[in-house]
Amino acid sequence: MKIRKLKIKDSKRAADIYNGSLEFLSSDVPIEEVKIKNFILDKNRIFLGIFDNEKLLGHLIIKLIGKKDASVGIVIEKKSQHKGLGGSLLKEGLKQVENKSVFAETLEYNTASQSFFEKHGFRKKEKVERKILKNGKQVSLFTFVKK
Numbered sequence: 001m002k003i004r005k006l007k008i009k010d011s012k013r014a015a016d017i018y019n020g021s022l023e024f025l026s027s028d029v030p031i032e033e034v035k036i037k038n039f040i041l042d043k044n045r046i047f048l049g050i051f052d053n054e055k056l057l058g059h060l061i062i063k064l065i066g067k068k069d070a071s072v073g074i075v076i077e078k079k080s081q082h083k084g085l086g087g088s089l090l091k092e093g094l095k096q097v098e099n100k101s102v103f104a105e106t107l108e109y110n111t112a113s114q115s116f117f118e119k120h121g122f123r124k125k126e127k128v129e130r131k132i133l134k135n136g137k138q139v140s141l142f143t144f145v146k147k
Contacts, residue, residue, distance in 0.1 A: 001085065003092045006047045006059060011036040013056040014049065017077050028134060046096050050076075050085050060089040062097055070100045074116075090120055094146070101147045105130070108140040117144040 006014060011033045019030040039061060040047050046062040058076030065071060072093060074086045094102065104122060106113040118124065122144035130141045 001057075001088065002051045003048055003089060004051065006036075006040050006049045006056075008037055008040060010049055010056050011040060014059050017056065017058060018075050020077060021075050046093060048089055048093055050089050058085050058089060060086075060093045062093050062102070064097070064100075068100055069103065070097045071103045071105075073104065086116060087120060101145060104144045105141045106144065107134065108142060114142060114144070117146075120146070122146045 014036045015031050015033045018036075039045050044064045046064075047059065048061075049056045049059045051057065057080040058074065060072065060074045063071045072090070074089055076086050076089075102122075104113075104117050106117065108128075114124065123146070125143045125145060128140040129143055131138050132141060133139075
């Protein structure tokens with residue numbers, strides 16, 4: 001497995017992986033390839049992928065927020081989950097934002113993501129700060145923080 005920054009040529013596959021995971025993401029709207037390309041080019045984002053022989057299996061995006069904070073999101077294709085790929089991506093991504101507080105949000109019913117972030121040293125905030133409409137139902141977003 002190899003981890004590297006995503007390139008424009010990876011944008012179609014990255015969008016496909018994201019769109020294959022919509023049930024676990026805060027958005028119900030599929031992402032377009034052009035938006036992925038914009039993320040790749042954005043200087044305020046770190047966009048890493050994990051590859052097996054140049055096939056993208058998952059990606060991590062870190063959005064830099066001011067000088068002290070960052071947010072992180074990870075998506076791994078379904079058949080490659082639970083193999084340590086997300087942990088490897090997170091470890092590499094966190095190296096690039098060592099002096100920042102990093103936030104992650106999970107849907108209230110996504111217990112696998114909640115366990116993942118806790119396993120990697122994130123702490124769940126007590127208070128639910130945001131709710132979203134997901135498939136016509138109001139769902140809480142839980143926030144996890146690593147300082």
